[in-house]
Amino acid sequence: MWKLKYDKLIDTDIGTRVGGTKKKIWNKTAVQLLLMVIPGIIFVAIFCYLPMFGIILAFKDGDGQLNVLEAMMNTEWVGFDNFIAFFNDPDFGNVMINTLGLNSLMLLINFPAPIIFAILLSELPFKRIRKAIQTVTYFPYFLSWITYGGIVLALINSDGIINSILMSCNIIQSPLDIAGSPEWFWPLIIITSLLKGLGWGSIIYIAAIAGIDPQLYEAARMDGANRWYRITKITIPMISPTIVLFLILSISGILNNGFDQIWVFRNLTNLARSEVLDTFIYQYGVVLQNYSFTTAVGLFKSVISITLLTIGNLIAKRITGKGII
Amino acid sequence: MKKIILSLLTCGLLLTLPSCASQEKEVIYPDFELTPSEKNSWEYLLDENGKPKEEITIEWYVNDSTFSWPGYGNDVVSKVIKEKTGITIKFVTPVTDDGQKLATLISGDALPDVVSVQSWYQQCSQLAMQNYLFAVDELMDRWAPKMEATMEEDLWKYFQLGDGHNYGFPNLCFSNNYLTGEQLYPNGGILVREDWYNEVLLATGNDMTTPQGFIDGCLYIKNKYSDSIPFQLDAFTNEGNKSITWLAQYFATPFETEEGEYQDLRTDDHYIQMLRFLNECNKAGIIRSSNFSDTYSQLKTNISRGKVFVSAGTPQDYQVAFQNCYNSGINYIPLVLRNYDGDAPVLQDISGQGYLFSMISTNCKRPDIVIKLFDYLHSEEGQRLVSFGIEGETWEWTDETKTEIKWTDRYISGALNLNEEDAAWLQGYGLNAMTLMMNMSYIFKYRPNEGRKEEVVYIDNQKRPLTPYSYDFRPSFLKHDTADDNYFSISTKAKKIDIKWAQALIDIIQADDYLSEYQSSIDYANRQGLDEVVEFYKKSYKDTLAVLGLERGYPTHQEGYVEPVTGPNGDFSYWIGATHE
Numbered sequence: 001m002w003k004l005k006y007d008k009l010i011d012t013d014i015g016t017r018v019g020g021t022k023k024k025i026w027n028k029t030a031v032q033l034l035l036m037v038i039p040g041i042i043f044v045a046i047f048c049y050l051p052m053f054g055i056i057l058a059f060k061d062g063d064g065q066l067n068v069l070e071a072m073m074n075t076e077w078v079g080f081d082n083f084i085a086f087f088n089d090p091d092f093g094n095v096m097i098n099t100l101g102l103n104s105l106m107l108l109i110n111f112p113a114p115i116i117f118a119i120l121l122s123e124l125p126f127k128r129i130r131k132a133i134q135t136v137t138y139f140p141y142f143l144s145w146i147t148y149g150g151i152v153l154a155l156i157n158s159d160g161i162i163n164s165i166l167m168s169c170n171i172i173q174s175p176l177d178i179a180g181s182p183e184w185f186w187p188l189i190i191i192t193s194l195l196k197g198l199g200w201g202s203i204i205y206i207a208a209i210a211g212i213d214p215q216l217y218e219a220a221r222m223d224g225a226n227r228w229y230r231i232t233k234i235t236i237p238m239i240s241p242t243i244v245l246f247l248i249l250s251i252s253g254i255l256n257n258g259f260d261q262i263w264v265f266r267n268l269t270n271l272a273r274s275e276v277l278d279t280f281i282y283q284y285g286v287v288l289q290n291y292s293f294t295t296a297v298g299l300f301k302s303v304i305s306i307t308l309l310t311i312g313n314l315i316a317k318r319i320t321g322k323g324i325i
Numbered sequence: 326m327k328k329i330i331l332s333l334l335t336c337g338l339l340l341t342l343p344s345c346a347s348q349e350k351e352v353i354y355p356d357f358e359l360t361p362s363e364k365n366s367w368e369y370l371l372d373e374n375g376k377p378k379e380e381i382t383i384e385w386y387v388n389d390s391t392f393s394w395p396g397y398g399n400d401v402v403s404k405v406i407k408e409k410t411g412i413t414i415k416f417v418t419p420v421t422d423d424g425q426k427l428a429t430l431i432s433g434d435a436l437p438d439v440v441s442v443q444s445w446y447q448q449c450s451q452l453a454m455q456n457y458l459f460a461v462d463e464l465m466d467r468w469a470p471k472m473e474a475t476m477e478e479d480l481w482k483y484f485q486l487g488d489g490h491n492y493g494f495p496n497l498c499f500s501n502n503y504l505t506g507e508q509l510y511p512n513g514g515i516l517v518r519e520d521w522y523n524e525v526l527l528a529t530g531n532d533m534t535t536p537q538g539f540i541d542g543c544l545y546i547k548n549k550y551s552d553s554i555p556f557q558l559d560a561f562t563n564e565g566n567k568s569i570t571w572l573a574q575y576f577a578t579p580f581e582t583e584e585g586e587y588q589d590l591r592t593d594d595h596y597i598q599m600l601r602f603l604n605e606c607n608k609a610g611i612i613r614s615s616n617f618s619d620t621y622s623q624l625k626t627n628i629s630r631g632k633v634f635v636s637a638g639t640p641q642d643y644q645v646a647f648q649n650c651y652n653s654g655i656n657y658i659p660l661v662l663r664n665y666d667g668d669a670p671v672l673q674d675i676s677g678q679g680y681l682f683s684m685i686s687t688n689c690k691r692p693d694i695v696i697k698l699f700d701y702l703h704s705e706e707g708q709r710l711v712s713f714g715i716e717g718e719t720w721e722w723t724d725e726t727k728t729e730i731k732w733t734d735r736y737i738s739g740a741l742n743l744n745e746e747d748a749a750w751l752q753g754y755g756l757n758a759m760t761l762m763m764n765m766s767y768i769f770k771y772r773p774n775e776g777r778k779e780e781v782v783y784i785d786n787q788k789r790p791l792t793p794y795s796y797d798f799r800p801s802f803l804k805h806d807t808a809d810d811n812y813f814s815i816s817t818k819a820k821k822i823d824i825k826w827a828q829a830l831i832d833i834i835q836a837d838d839y840l841s842e843y844q845s846s847i848d849y850a851n852r853q854g855l856d857e858v859v860e861f862y863k864k865s866y867k868d869t870l871a872v873l874g875l876e877r878g879y880p881t882h883q884e885g886y887v888e889p890v891t892g893p894n895g896d897f898s899y900w901i902g903a904t905h906e
Contacts, residue, residue, distance in 0.1 A: 064451070069434070090853075180614060267561070268828050269561070287424050287428065
């Protein structure tokens with residue numbers, strides 16, 4: 001019923017606005033809207049499309065050049081050599097395992113967490129408590145990773161409060177070296193990222209839940225549906241377009257780890273689990289001035305992301321009938 | 326509509342493409358009037374009334390986040406520099422020391438007028454070879470003709486590139502011109518907490534100069550003081566670990582073969598001995614596991630709290646922490662640790678290769694004036710201004726021969742905090758803030774010993790007892806042929822190997838079988854091209870020895886080397902300005 005209403009609304013909307021004739025498109029409002037869009041188009045063209053010419057660096061021998069433009073223009077073409085160098089790099093396997101492993105776990109744990117949190121919040125009957133929880137959980141999002149990471153590192157330090165508590169409770173006998181152990185790195189990233197982004201990530205779902213027609217819940221309640229049924233049969237299906245959209249975007253970003261966060265917690269002792277594509281690119285590309293090599297790795301990342309985005313979209317369309325492209 | 330937007334976008338992008346095409350950079354020296362050589366070059370910047378003819382502002386990028394000149398513009402030193410040259414300097418520093426800011430400035434061709442970069446960074450020579458810099462000798466010929474004669478020949482030759490030009494000036498260097506023949510103290514050192522060390526001596530009778538004695542001593546402290554950190558190493562970073570660099574010297578690891586050829590330290594038996602020692606220390610539990618991930622600030626805090634028994638590292642990096650300890654009655658003294666064969670340590674002295682290398686970029690619009698600023702700062706007059714102040718105000722010559730200086734009473738009163746007004750006056754003077762052209766050997770030669778607070782005297786003397794073991798290591802700072810086609814690929818390989826080695830060090834120290842871990846790391850380095858790097862470096866080493874006029878570079882391979890004999894804590898007669906109790 002809801003779907004029918006929605007589809008009708010969309011059809012009507014398009015009908016009134018587009019309405020058929022081309023003349024109507026160029027009315028005063030349309031021109032104003034177009035003018036408002038122009039700065040955005042210029043921004044995208046300059047900062048998103050223009051740098052794409054830099055892709056040619058991936059096929060040139062620009063390593064060691066100091067100036068990027070010179071590396072692009074005054075160097076020899078080398079075909080796929082930079083890609084081959086990356087695939088043959090001894091760190092390739094480890095870097096890919098860490099990137100994919102960490103992101104897959106983040107997708108499994110950190111993606112559903114804000115949805116669950118939003119649903120739980122929306123079920124809370126006390127408005128004030130709900131607001132308070134929202135405010136508290138939003139706060140960490142506004143701290144930079146440097147500040148937030150610094151606080152976390154101080155807490156988990158061998159002299160830090162967490163080790164002190166665990167030792168005083170006799171849970172551990174000697175301090176845990178959380179920041180310096182590879183086996184702790186993934187849990188550390190997942191937990192800190194969850195704590196930092198949970199509140200903020202739930203906003204969009206809270207908004208989606210708020211947009212659900214309350215009559216649906218009332219009808220369900222009258223039909224004897226308990227809370228669990230109302231969540232699984234109304235809330236989740238109604239916010240599923242939003243969930244699908246963000247899921248597809250998350251899947252396409254599976255090779256992006258969020259450089260800041262990794263860089264803050266990364267050190268030489270946890271490198272076996274902390275070296276991901278982003279840090280690898282920075283360390284061996286930017287710092288060592290291997291611009292061509294870096295561009296090749298970046299391009300590889302983009303190709304994988306676009307492929308995943310397309311596949312994710314296709315699957316979503318097949319299963320739910322909704323996609324983003 | 327879609328078609329219109331798409332066409333506009335495509336046209337826009339295509340139009341911008343040709344503008345991206347760039348030609349190789351070319352160095353063009355501007356056509357300003359040449360400067361005569363009758364007077365010092367900076368004196369030509371002033372008119373007949375002694376006022377600057379022109380006032381300009383330059384940007385000076387310093388690639389060190391810790392560099393700051395907080396009183397610039399208000400203190401005496403900066404005002405005098407401006408009065409003498411008409412130049413206002415706007416300093417720019419990075420927020421962090423990860424090289425990102427420098428990389429961005431270079432890749433965007435946005436270098437400011439002057440850039441100061443760590444002298445061992447390959448960017449120094451790369452910038453020169455890719456025409457981002459003015460050759461300073463060319464600038465001197467045109468606009469500071471008397472300057473080249475004042476350059477210290479040894480340093481000038483050492484920093485000359487393969488094209489025969491010099492592209493900058495190093496700071497904190499020690500030229501032979503000013504050395505008095507007195508041995509310099511070492512750059513790094515092992516320091517032990519004196520009161521605990523005495524306890525170990527009493528309890529075990531062991532002076533801790535042997536590897537086993539060292540471990541036993543640390544274990545004694547660990548067991549006695551549960552909160553102590555028996556043995557603290559420097560921070561482990563991608564650039565390696567300074568403690569391990571200094572420990573390799575304590576273990577007398579030569580950078581030269583018996584035949585006088587360059588060798589990679591990591592392949593030498595003494596280095597492997599040092600790794601064995603660290604591995605044994607770790608197994609004995611005297612190195613905390615968090616030491617491998619702790620940052621500098623955490624290590625500093627540990628020292629400040631007096632928790633550290635032995636600190637192996639670069640004491641000057643932890644000056645404030647050691648001063649805090651001193652003020653709490655905790656002293657640190659050096660230790661002469663020897664390798665398993667009982668050889669004497671062979672330590673690098675502080676002369677090194679300087680720290681920051683200041684270069685004038687081709688983006689500088691007024692190189693004719695900037696080179697005069699450099700001439701002034703490099704001159705003895707400039708050196709005295711930034712380090713000692715103004716003659717008559719803070720210092721004066723002891724006699725007419727002008728070979729020795731002494732502080733004025735007001736300076737001493739201010740420096741020792743005897744009078745609040747004098748202390749405030751001295752604080753606003755700006756002494757020792759402009760370190761970018763500092764010539765340490767000149768300053769060491771002339772700086773009077775009085776007028777220092779007790780804790781400063783203590784810090785200055787901390788490593789001096791190790792002086793008998795300290796030598797000039799300049800041959801180990803290789804002078805590469807940057808014009809060689811392979812230079813960049815070799816240097817990238819070397820850096821990659823070094824980064825991997827920095828990571829491998831932790832695995833070796835923590836390994837059950839350190840030798841097999843070491844072997845796999847060396848195998849990895851070989852697969853990454855260590856042999857090629859060593860071959861290239863062998864040639865660089867020969868060139869370096871030639872520039873320094875030496876046949877052999879490693880101290881124990883040089884004629885006349887005699888193994889020093891001192892007590893377990895060095896020779897305290899080297900304390901200057903104080904006596905060690």
